[in-house]
Amino acid sequence: MRDEVRSLLGAYHDGELDERQMARVEAHLAGCAECRRELAALVELGTLIADVEATPPGQAPERFVSQVMLSLPRPTAQPAWQPLLRAAWWSVPAVLLLGWAVLQTVLVTSGLVIAAIGTGVGSTELAALLPSGASLEGSVRSAAVPLAVLALALAVLVALGAITYWSWLASWQVRSQRLPH
Amino acid sequence: MVSTTLEAEQELIARAKEGDRQAFADLVRAHRHGVVAVAYRLCGDVSAAEDAAQEAFIRAWRGLRGYQPRSPFRNWLYRIATNAALDDLRRDRRSVALKDEVAADPERTPERAAERHERSEVVRQAVLALPPACRSVLVLREYEGLSYAEIADALQIPMGTVMSRLNYARGLMRRSLAGLMEEG
Numbered sequence: 001m002r003d004e005v006r007s008l009l010g011a012y013h014d015g016e017l018d019e020r021q022m023a024r025v026e027a028h029l030a031g032c033a034e035c036r037r038e039l040a041a042l043v044e045l046g047t048l049i050a051d052v053e054a055t056p057p058g059q060a061p062e063r064f065v066s067q068v069m070l071s072l073p074r075p076t077a078q079p080a081w082q083p084l085l086r087a088a089w090w091s092v093p094a095v096l097l098l099g100w101a102v103l104q105t106v107l108v109t110s111g112l113v114i115a116a117i118g119t120g121v122g123s124t125e126l127a128a129l130l131p132s133g134a135s136l137e138g139s140v141r142s143a144a145v146p147l148a149v150l151a152l153a154l155a156v157l158v159a160l161g162a163i164t165y166w167s168w169l170a171s172w173q174v175r176s177q178r179l180p181h
Numbered sequence: 182m183v184s185t186t187l188e189a190e191q192e193l194i195a196r197a198k199e200g201d202r203q204a205f206a207d208l209v210r211a212h213r214h215g216v217v218a219v220a221y222r223l224c225g226d227v228s229a230a231e232d233a234a235q236e237a238f239i240r241a242w243r244g245l246r247g248y249q250p251r252s253p254f255r256n257w258l259y260r261i262a263t264n265a266a267l268d269d270l271r272r273d274r275r276s277v278a279l280k281d282e283v284a285a286d287p288e289r290t291p292e293r294a295a296e297r298h299e300r301s302e303v304v305r306q307a308v309l310a311l312p313p314a315c316r317s318v319l320v321l322r323e324y325e326g327l328s329y330a331e332i333a334d335a336l337q338i339p340m341g342t343v344m345s346r347l348n349y350a351r352g353l354m355r356r357s358l359a360g361l362m363e364e365g
Binding site for chain 2: 007010011014016041042044045046048049050051052053055056057058059061064065067068069071072073075
């Protein structure tokens with residue numbers, strides 16, 4: 001029992017024992033003078049060890065830091081795929097803008113065509129575009145639902161594109177703040 | 182002295198991992214003193230300690246990718262510093278000469294040890310006379326105030342080993358310093 005406690009005295013002194021172990025050690029110490037002397041010796045040793053003079057000053061701190069920095073290995077050449085990755089990343093907004101332009105053109109053109117049909121402007125030219133046997137009004141009517149679906153799909157695409165673009169913009173902001181200049 | 186909060190330090194580490202040398206320089210500034218102090222207690226010579234500390238930081242830069250934030254950066258650095266200091270000692274025979282000095286010098290008596298400087302020197306030599314494995318544990322515990330768990334993490338040894346090495350080191354120290362102690 002005593003040997004076990006003796007081996008725990010150091011940990012007891014360092015405050016590393018859990019409550020149960022601490023209670024056991026303290027209970028033992030209450031009845032064992034030899035272990036109490038042991039503990040006192042440990043306390044004294046701790047004070048003696050700690051009471052040494054501070055580390056002598058060496059180099060000035062900044063000199064030390066700059067020596068370390070100069071000793072670091074040189075930055076290696078960028079791997080070949082890094083510029084490709086960067087180009088791909090920049091192409092995201094480019095593609096989005098192009099897609100947006102295409103969608104806007106489609107939307108505006110469809111809008112113009114429908115308006116034209118409605119007002120009767122240019123109906124002969126438009127009619128010439130249709131396959132033989134079809135009529136403009138009939139085509140517009142039969143195309144109403146698919147057109148609505150198309151318009152809805154286009155609206156969703158535009159929304160998604162806008163979200164993608166804003167998140168790319170946000171990530172660009174964060175990156176430009178983090179990179180060292 | 183540069184002091185950084187935990188989050189600020191994690192930010193520096195993340196940037197240093199990506200190659201930001203300025204961030205790494207800030208980390209060196211913040212930990213220089215501690216790393217040099219540990220190396221000094223381990224090898225006993227200031228310029229050797231600074232060499233070992235520089236080596237430690239260079240190794241840290243190279244191995245940054247291997248550092249995981251779940252354990253404190255300071256402990257990880259101390260592990261590298263301890264290894265660097267002990268490696269230096271293995272290469273350099275100076276530590277052997279120190280041990281002889283402590284054992285053979287009859288001048289180092291309690292009477293002369295009355296002055297704090299002399300006493301301090303005796304303690305310092307006694308620490309340097311410890312076997313390296315025990316010395317690292319003692320230094321991290323008594324001079325850097327690391328907990329047993331932190332020492333285990335820093336030196337990558339089990340807690341039980343930390344305790345047994347510490348007990349052994351303290352036993353050796355008590356014998357070396359018997360002349361200075363009342364309780365003996």
